[in-house]
Amino acid sequence: MKASLKLREDGAPLLRAKLPVALLSVPAVASLTAGDPADLRLALATASPALPSLRLSYSPNRPSSPLSLSIVLGSSPGGCPSPSFSTGASAITMSVEVNTAGALSFSLVLKPSLGDFAVRKRFDTAGGGGSAPTTSAAASAASEVTMRSAIPVRGGAAAVSVRWGVRIPAEVTAGGEEGAAALALRRLPFLVLGKVTVERSPPPPPAASKARTQEEETSVEKTRRENEKLRRELDELRASATEKREKGTSTSTTAGTSRWSSGWRSPEMSGDWKAADVGR
Missing domain, CATH: 2.40.160 (Porin)
Incomplete structure (x- = not known):
């Protein structure tokens, strides 16, 4: 007002x-x-x-x-x-x-x-x-x-x-009408x-409302920081899991390659058991 x-x-x-x-x-x-x-x-x-x-x-x-x-x-x-x-x-x-x-x-x-x-x-x-006013x-x-x-x-x-x-x-x-001198x-x-x-x-704003507003702002800021921390930890866990999975896949591939390239063949695979039976 x-x-x-x-x-x-x-x-x-x-x-x-x-x-x-x-x-x-x-x-x-x-x-x-x-x-x-x-x-x-x-x-x-x-x-x-x-x-x-x-x-x-x-x-x-x-x-x-x-x-x-x-x-x-x-x-x-x-x-x-x-x-x-x-x-x-x-x-x-x-x-x-x-x-x-x-x-x-x-x-x-x-x-x-x-x-x-x-x-x-x-x-x-x-x-x-009127319709034609004078001004x-x-x-x-x-x-x-x-x-x-x-x-x-x-x-x-x-x-x-x-x-x-x-x-x-x-x-x-x-x-003035009579000049400045008059x-x-x-x-x-x-x-x-x-x-x-x-x-x-x-x-x-009342003191209680002001204190309540500050408390709410503090709580919101605390929640935001906790969410940010959880997000970073989750990203780290995802990165660690991805790294372990990639290492496991690489180890399996290396072991299979070494097994097939060693030159050893079982009798069943090479047919030597048949030759042994014929020699008997």
């Missing part, structure tokens, strides 16, 4: 909670978003590691368009916006959303990162309903250079990460605390 609290200047803090679930053997994430009344939303999104995410959302406080369907693409292989449940969004995330009123919206989030440091910039495009583009109010700090709690059972950084107002990046103090970059995330870590 993963929960986060995002601090905002123009509204109440935005609370998000995510829980991994299985949707017909497909990994998915169920989420709840709450803040201002218009922010209340329940969503169910696919989370395949090699495909774009398909998200179905329900906003009960928006009677005109409570349901919306969106497809979210990322820069990860296969277009996945989040390589895993805990790593967050990829460096580039694009989403296209259509609601029951027929309004089409598009958003682009740029988040290049280097370790715990990242630069965030968001662009939103809102469209109208107007608007960039986000500010850019941010952020850093993420993680703190383990309760012996590693959970982790708290804090995202803070320097926010650059849109007036600074755009130059920049007020409120338009200068300032340090902000952006988001606090609490994520539960998977529980470690």
